[in-house]
Amino acid sequence: MATISTCTIGFPRIGSNREMKKALEAYWAGSNDAQALLQAAAGVEADAWRCQARAGIQLIALDSTLYDHALQERSATGAPAAVPGAAALPVYFAMARGAEGAPACDMSKHFDSNYHHIVPELDEQSEPRPDWSLLLDRVKRGQEAVGRERAVPMVVGPSTLLGLARGSFDRSSLLARLAPAYAQLLRQLAELGVPEVQIHEPILTMSGSEGLAADCAACYAELAAVGLPINIVVAYDDETYKWLVELPVAALSLDFLGVPGAEYGSSTAQHIAKHGFPKSKRLGAGVIDGRGIWADQGQAARLVASLRALLGEEQRIATSTSLQHVPYDLAAEEVPPAGLARPLAFAVQKLGEVVGTAAAVLGAAPGAIPALDLAAFTGAPGGAPRELPADMFRRPEPYAERRPKQVQYPPFPTTTIGSFPQTPAIRRSRLAFKKGRLSQEQYREKMAGEIGLCIGVQEALGLDVLVHGEPERSDMVEYFGLKLGGYHFTEQGWVQSYGSRYVRPPIVTGDISRSGPMTVHEYELAQGLTSKPVKGMLTGPVTILQWSFPRRDATRRQQAEQLALALRDEVADLQAAGCRVDEPALREGLPLKAGRRDEYLRWAVGAFRLATACAMPEVQVVTHLCYSDFADIMPAIEAMDADVLTIENSRSGNEMIAALAGTGYPRDVGPGVYDVHSPVVPTVGWLADRIRSFLEVGLLEGDACRIHVNPDCGLKTRRWEEVLPSLRNMVAAAHLVRAELAAADRLRPRRPTTPYKPHSGAAQRSASCAAPCCAP
Known part of the structure; x- marks a missing residue:
């Protein structure tokens, strides 16, 4: 038997x-x-x-x-x-x-x-x-x-x-x-x-x-x-x-x-x-x-x-x-x-x-358990997504027309991907707020101080495009899920991402909706502390979905489009507040079977475009891709219609950079120049060699003003003792190679770099949110 x-x-x-x-x-x-x-x-x-x-x-x-x-x-x-x-x-x-x-x-x-x-x-x-x-x-x-x-x-x-x-x-x-x-x-x-x-x-x-x-x-x-x-x-x-x-x-x-x-x-x-x-x-x-x-x-x-x-x-x-x-x-x-x-x-x-x-x-007795039709069984959810108007997926102007209206940079502009170290002090404040020992106002004041520190550090280091540092965010997905309807959160639902890096994926329990702005307060605070451009930092719809536990009664496309619509409203609020550089992340859940990839890429790229297409031509949309092989989906990356593509690059030996150069990718690119998952502080010489290599492979035909210099990923898992010298060396390396290009007269004539001016809707610095800038 x-x-x-x-x-x-x-x-x-x-x-x-x-x-x-x-x-x-x-x-x-x-x-x-x-x-x-x-x-x-x-x-x-x-x-x-x-x-x-x-x-x-x-x-x-x-x-x-x-x-x-x-x-x-x-x-x-x-x-x-x-x-x-x-x-x-x-x-x-x-x-x-x-x-x-x-x-x-x-x-x-x-x-x-x-x-x-x-x-x-x-x-x-x-x-x-x-x-x-x-x-x-x-x-x-x-x-x-x-x-x-x-x-x-x-x-x-x-x-x-x-x-x-x-x-x-x-x-x-x-x-x-x-x-x-x-x-x-x-x-x-x-x-x-x-x-x-x-x-x-x-x-x-x-x-x-x-x-x-x-x-x-x-x-x-x-x-x-x-x-x-x-x-x-x-x-x-x-x-x-x-x-x-x-x-x-x-x-x-x-x-x-x-x-x-x-x-x-x-x-x-x-x-x-x-x-x-x-x-x-x-x-x-x-x-x-x-x-x-x-x-x-x-x-x-x-x-x-x-x-x-x-x-x-x-x-x-x-x-x-x-x-x-x-x-x-x-x-x-x-x-x-x-x-x-x-x-x-x-x-x-x-x-x-x-x-x-x-x-x-x-x-069970024979026949007591209802049989399934094995010849038709897949376990896939049913349901068809609603069709949205085609113009909701298109930017108001094509890239070639809108790029001149956006922020203009010096050769090899320097920036980071978003987060700065999540220090013990930040974690203590977050726990105290969660336990009710800090009020909402007190917690915001503490995070304002951390944002001020991050802006001050970046100003002192000489970075060209700044971020607010994300001190208020425990996680790039959890933070948004907590502010969206349709999510459930665990206290101990930890899952290994790699090594000692664990995440706590939220659970999609119903239709996803947004009730109000999620990031505008922090953007306005950070932009009020500097005359340099500050990115509005959003996690993209596919990333949020991939790092969540999805529903079983709805398809991933349906859930991604609900997230995209919520983020679309956030993009609109950020640009109304004066944001001119916006960075949604996109990571992929590319099917293992080639025959299934086209359909996945259609809705995944569509979700990204749905979230960002409302951005005015003057708003520069930056996207970040990391730790995957993207060489075989270059048409989909181009179809995302982002203005700047930042990518993990330091561990992969310029493979993705070579692929971008080989296909003639026309948009700004930010290749990661050092590994944020390593405690090693890269030297100026090593970083300069990395930057020079982007010219050697023919990226953007050597247009250094559109080759951004940044770490591989966010810096939240690193200590300040590692972050400060690494970024200082990164900026110094970019300036070194800039000077070499200028001396060799290799820069093509182009529009002069203009000072960054936030949109007139940008909020002024508020006394109640004031935070001291601090040099490293």
């Missing part, structure tokens, strides 16, 4: 009370040593494993990493850094964060999630020298914690490791050299008596993965020959099904749900309905949402019962993806959420859903 079992394919690595963040930052600050960090990590791991065992999970994936799983697996297979034991930790973290004379490895979004992985760097000379001791030690501890029969090691698969990598190498030959390293691991795991090994291969969801079939077949034939059962886990989307099911492995764990709120869902159930599933393999059905926070309401049981009726095989119930993408435990909320149309479930609750689904299906 067919049975149903349960497993996990990943769990939050942060600890129930963010213990890993505290341990990492204590180690980086020098207040804890390497042994203390490793002990803290071991404690977090054991707590997570035991939590899964208590929930009744039968096979528990031994998920853990000190910083990032892609970096960890690259290290284990023979990276420049050794396995991160105590002695090798400085090298390991240098790869992640950079060190003096050693820039950090590039960082990129992990598929279409909001997690960021460290990009492995490989070349033709990369020769695997495996050392799996860290993973083997984890397996032994896992076996002690939950029992040998339940502890399942998990690793990033060789195809995915190469697919995430950057560098010049032949994929087939390097995969062939990697296979023996993984085979060695499987032999060592077999000696430990593990029941199976999970090998995660999400790269097989990508368009073009059909081309990996022959190499994967050869690789997994070599691994299967070891004799240890292999479970290939393919998450984040549907997969290349036909050849995947032919691989010589014991089990396949597949994602049946896809992206929360996505119009296309997942076609995994349709593949199985059409092609069946091999009797020789166990199906791991990812039917509990690993990326969303809405509780399952019986759909998982209906889906599993339908699979069982079709296949009649042993099945295993799991989440659609690793649970690292959702908060740890809903029970940590002091005030349970009330009034929601649907209950919530975080990682711990989803364990209960996995076990409960298995019990419901096993305990």
Whole structure:
């Protein structure tokens, strides 16, 4: 008789009370040593494993990493850094964060999630020298914690490791050299008596993965020959099904749900309905949402019962993806959420859903659970967005006509992306306001002082375009969500973005609306303190949506357009207040399948334009893109119709700059010149070389007045001790290269730079909001 079992394919690595963040930052600050960090990590791991065992999970994936799983697996297979034991930790973290004379490895979004992985760097000379001791030690501890029969090691698969990598190498030959390293691991795991090994291969969801079939077949034939059962886990989307099911492995764990709120869902159930599933393999059905926070309401049981009726095989119930993408435990909320149309479930609750689904299906009489139509099932939300007038998506004038009316800059104008350090004093004030110990007026006065400090610092450093520093914003998304209708917020809903950087995504619970201005007060205060232009800082609609947990009863397009309309009103209020430089951010949730990208880009770009098209020609719209590969969507970037494009660039070796130059991108560009996620302070000479390189690749045909100089991203996670010298050096480097251009007479004649004059609607400095300017 067919049975149903349960497993996990990943769990939050942060600890129930963010213990890993505290341990990492204590180690980086020098207040804890390497042994203390490793002990803290071991404690977090054991707590997570035991939590899964208590929930009744039968096979528990031994998920853990000190910083990032892609970096960890690259290290284990023979990276420049050794396995991160105590002695090798400085090298390991240098790869992640950079060190003096050693820039950090590039960082990129992990598929279409909001997690960021460290990009492995490989070349033709990369020769695997495996050392799996860290993973083997984890397996032994896992076996002690939950029992040998339940502890399942998990690793990033060789195809995915190469697919995430950057560098010049032949994929087939390097995969062939990697296979023996993984085979060695499987032999060592077999000696430990593990029941199976999970090998995660999400790269097989990508368009073009059909081309990996022959190499994967050869690789997994070599691994299967070891004799240890292999479970290939393919998450984040549907997969290349036909050849995947032919691989010589014991089990396949597949994602049946896809992206929360996505119009296309997942076609995994349709593949199985059409092609069946091999009797020789166990199906791991990812039917509990690993990326969303809405509780399952019986759909998982209906889906599993339908699979069982079709296949009649042993099945295993799991989440659609690793649970690292959702908060740890809903029970940590002091005030349970009330009034929601649907209950919530975080990682711990989803364990209960996995076990409960298995019990419901096993305990039900045949036909008692309503069947789903597998041939049509995607899990995608329904509903059609309302159509808006076409002129709402168009700026009043095309770029070529409006750019001369906007702020004119000197060569290599200097600026930042938005935020400045969130100091302990700022966090204390925010907590006191939240707890009712500060009134609204008192809190505004304290933030006014911080804004004054930021403006004073930027004036003293000589930056050309200023920002107010965002001291009042706990998060680039949460801040806006708190001021919009249709959102719910948690107290402890933390999710790892990368390393020790955690975010608390808000939850979209209904239609999104704006009740009044959200940023105008802070803009007016900052602009009243300086004669230089100050940016109005908004987070764009796609960014807000991507960094939220979306509704399940509405499409992402519908939710993005509601956000865009709210932000459109904010743009109108900012320009009425005199704002002439406006910076909405845009980050992408680009589908993994090429066939789905055009539709996504249409509504994502449309949402951006809907939010910004009301801007008058004189208003310069700046957008920011970071930590993704944009080279293949250049037409969409151009279609955004922004006036200035600022991008992450310091870790990626000018790849995006070269792409922009190669396609003749005509608008102002602000390439990031240094990495804000590294504590290293760049030198003037190093920064000057970065700026010169923009001319060398032919960006904007060398028009230096339209090449902006800025850090990669916001500065909120850095300390003032790092920010001040870094920005001082950045400004000095820009002035140095300016002087070189002038001396070489390489500047083309152009309009003289004119003093910035805010629109007549700009508010004057108010005595009640006065804040002292402060030099660094």
